[in-house]
Amino acid sequence: MTAPLISLDGVSKRFGEVVAADDVSLTVEPGEFLALLGPSGCGKTTLLRLIAGFDRPDAGRIVIDGMDVTDLPPWQRPVNTVFQSYALFPHLSVAANIAFGLKQDRLPKWEIELRIAEMLALVRLEGEARRKPHQLSGGQRQRVALARALAKRPKALLLDEPLSALDRKLREEMRGELAALQKRLGIAFVFVTHDQDEAMSLAGRLAVMREARLEQEGPPREVYERPQSRYVADFLGRANLIHGRVAGREGGRLLIESVSGALRLRAPDDPALADGTEVWLAVRPENIGLDTHGSPNTLRGTVREAVYAGDVSRYVVEIAEGVHLRLSQPNRAGEPGARPAAGAEVAIAWPEEAGAVLTR
Amino acid sequence: MMRRLFIGAPLVWLLAFFAAPFVIVAGISLVPALDAVPPFASPLNPANWTLDSYRLLIHDDLYVAAFANALRIAFTATAIALLIGYPMAYAMARAPERWRGLLVMLVIVPFWTSFLIRVYAWMLLLRPSGLINSALMGLGIVAEPLPLDAGEFAVHLGLVYSYLPFMVLPLYATLERLDPALLEAAHDLGARPWNAFLRVTLPLSLPGIAAGSLLVFIPSVGEFIIPDLLGGADSPMIGKILWTEFFNNRDWPAASALAVGLLALLLAPILAFQAIEKRAASS
The missing domain is CATH 3.40.50.300 (P-loop containing nucleotide triphosphate hydrolases)
Known part of the structure; x- marks a missing residue:
């Protein structure tokens, strides 16, 4: 170099x-x-x-x-x-x-x-x-x-x-x-x-x-x-931040438990993180899908907002008491897909590797 | 109606206080002097019209010399005011913003005292028994009082002192508007401070230089009080001669011709200034 x-x-x-x-x-x-x-x-x-x-x-x-x-x-x-x-x-x-x-x-x-x-x-x-x-x-x-x-x-x-x-x-x-x-x-x-x-x-x-x-x-x-x-996660683009703790490891993945204890989520492992460490799991809206495809990070929630914005549709989904996730879905012509309205019960999911585990 | 009033007011002012007096003065300059009241033939009768007063103006060395003196002294005074005023304005424009208002105030502060009184004060300071000479002799720097008063030195000093604010303020206004990024750009492109000044600051402050110089030069040329109080008999300026013609010689036509000549003379720098303004406005 x-x-x-x-x-x-x-x-x-x-x-x-x-x-x-x-x-x-x-x-x-x-x-x-x-x-x-x-x-x-x-x-x-x-x-x-x-x-x-x-x-x-x-x-x-x-x-x-x-x-x-x-x-x-x-x-x-x-x-x-x-x-x-x-x-x-x-x-x-x-x-x-x-x-x-x-x-x-x-x-x-x-x-x-x-x-x-x-x-x-x-x-x-x-x-x-x-x-x-x-x-x-x-x-x-x-x-x-x-x-x-x-x-x-x-x-x-x-x-x-x-x-x-x-x-x-x-x-x-x-x-x-x-x-x-x-x-x-x-x-x-x-x-x-x-x-x-x-x-x-x-x-x-x-x-x-x-x-x-x-x-x-x-x-x-x-x-x-x-x-x-x-x-950085929030300044560059948008990010959902889920506050939680490292709850252990499973199948080479990190298990994260949300602060309220209501959610258990899987994320890429980081050997530097000991159990019990306070972390934030960052997930970008475009990585969260309404089709679950059997991903382990599947959550059920209620649509609180649904906005059609041309190239994408944006949703806010409440997955636990007071925990809201933003997601955006591309609107492609000829793909009907699910377009849930506010109030609908939906399942949402994201691939484990799409989450970033942050300690600060 | 209101609009007409707004446009009309300056026009009325100009007519009443410039155009009308000028026509009267120009009229008087065209008729012979009389030993009567008023001391000139009627300008309303074209039979009286003559250019004798103007001929006198050109042929009498006294007048030519007085014009030349006035122009020369006003020119040097303007140059000195520029040399002093430019660095002052520059320093003011680059001073921290919260100080600038105060600095402008300080430039204006002398106007709170009457012009006449300030010129008298200089007379007292400069005379052989004045403060400056007393101090110099007291300190043993000079044995004899310096001939500071009643001469060209005192006239220059008086003009520069009195008209310096008129130089500083337009210069300050121009320099203060100058985008500091322009100087940084010049430095960035390799210009050392002096070069950056010569190639960027100076050319961009030309309108300020022109405005300030005119505001000092024009009143200096026709100045009466300063040369009267501070000047000697050696080099009379045109303002003094004008006064003498009017009040001592009672030759109103000659005095009027002088006034018209002076105005014609001052028109040249004003036109030059307008040309510079126009050029600056287009860039």
């Missing part, structure tokens, strides 16, 4: 009373697409600003491409940023915006011209070189911001919620473009977002943040399917 491109080692940052980064260690591999994901105020933007050099950490080291940049100003770091507001220079044309960083590097004029042309082609804005930012649409501005940051051929591109200012349709279009761009250029993208869909569909790896700390990192599928905490 090669050395990481960017590594944050025990990085902390406070702003007055507010802790924005609390002992965060994180690496970015060359050429990877990493998404920093979390709700607003979790410190994800601070992390990006620390990498870019706009803020200096109170503790910890930051290394980029083998160089300790902890005390270096932004203009000496081999990374470039796409700002949330784009921060295009309003007095400069598109071409001059792209040329800005190249002029700072005192590149020869012919090379600057060449790179401007290359970047304009890359973001498909060849005809707009002489326009001013205010004459462009939101999507075009976004692309100029990308071109300006990429013109310097940075080791990594830092993107701070770059799609949040665009309307929904454009946002989805730009997602595809970003992903394609990153693949083509092969440079590392560090992408800050609060939008889990965006993070999961773009990133090769997620880093979920919570209250200035790194909560969990890994490939999107792993983080989604194997969350390590209730926080």
